[in-house]
Amino acid sequence: MITGDIPPNQTIYIKNLNEKIKKEELKRSLYCLFSQYGRIFDVVALKTPKLRGQAWVVFSEVTAASNAVRQMQNFPFYDKPMRIQYAKSKSDCVAKEDGSFVPREKKKKQEEKAERKRRAEEAQQSSMANGTGAQSNGGTAASFRNANTQETAAPNNILFIQNLPHETTSSMLEMLFQQYPGFKEVRMIEAKPGIAFVEFEDDVQSSMAMQALQGFKITPQNPMAITFAKK
DNA sequence: AGCACA
Numbered sequence: 001m002i003t004g005d006i007p008p009n010q011t012i013y014i015k016n017l018n019e020k021i022k023k024e025e026l027k028r029s030l031y032c033l034f035s036q037y038g039r040i041f042d043v044v045a046l047k048t049p050k051l052r053g054q055a056w057v058v059f060s061e062v063t064a065a066s067n068a069v070r071q072m073q074n075f076p077f078y079d080k081p082m083r084i085q086y087a088k089s090k091s092d093c094v095a096k097e098d099g100s101f102v103p104r105e106k107k108k109k110q111e112e113k114a115e116r117k118r119r120a121e122e123a124q125q126s127s128m129a130n131g132t133g134a135q136s137n138g139g140t141a142a143s144f145r146n147a148n149t150q151e152t153a154a155p156n157n158i159l160f161i162q163n164l165p166h167e168t169t170s171s172m173l174e175m176l177f178q179q180y181p182g183f184k185e186v187r188m189i190e191a192k193p194g195i196a197f198v199e200f201e202d203d204v205q206s207s208m209a210m211q212a213l214q215g216f217k218i219t220p221q222n223p224m225a226i227t228f229a230k231k
Numbered sequence: 232a233g234c235a236c237a
Binding site: 006011013015016042044045046048049050051052053054055056058085087088089091092093095104 | 232
């Protein structure tokens with residue numbers, strides 16, 4: 001048993017991740033991939049020698065973590081099968097919520113100063129995973145509404161995806177859609193962020209993927225809107 | 232293989 005005897009935890013520990021992927025991209029993609037199981041509080045990944053190739057995904061519910069451990073076990077992610085277990089301990093962001101958080105006493109004065117600075121910077125910069133991100137969805141929501149008023153195309157083998165966060169990449173979508181039989185390719189247009197086309201072998205297979213991923217949230221603000229492409 | 236919280 002891959003989870004060993006680690007008791008269930010709302011945080012999952014993932015290893016065998018592709019170490020070539022940059023930290024920020026890795027976190028975004030993990031967030032994208034795992035938000036299908038529930039609300040994600042945080043994604044932690046460090047590239048230090050000891051911690052590269054590993055990550056923690058903190059869910060709001062243990063049940064979400066359990067489903068993720070089971071269903072995403074060995075999922076090919078950036079060409080490597082993910083190995084997923086429950087985390088061995090409670091995440092800081094969870095401890096902070098339930099009041100049991102005690103800051104670790106490991107730092108020297110120099111480092112503390114550096115950390116305070118970092119935190120200040122982060123507050124400015126925003127992170128996607130905690131939902132306080134500053135990336136604007138206003139424009140996307142508007143174009144989504146407009147597009148929605150258009151007539152629907154007849155079922156066919158190409159899906160039209162809307163309301164994607166602008167930082168979505170084709171490889172992120174590939175990881176989501178390739179789970180479904182008949183997947184052929186993802187196409188995105190540089191000049192048109194927020195949308196994508198996903199091609200399948202036939203319209204039955206595209207329909208299956210549409211049903212499975214309809215409303216899938218890459219971020220809490222971005223439920224996917226999937227329709228058939230106009231031919 | 233490796234369980235952290237930059």
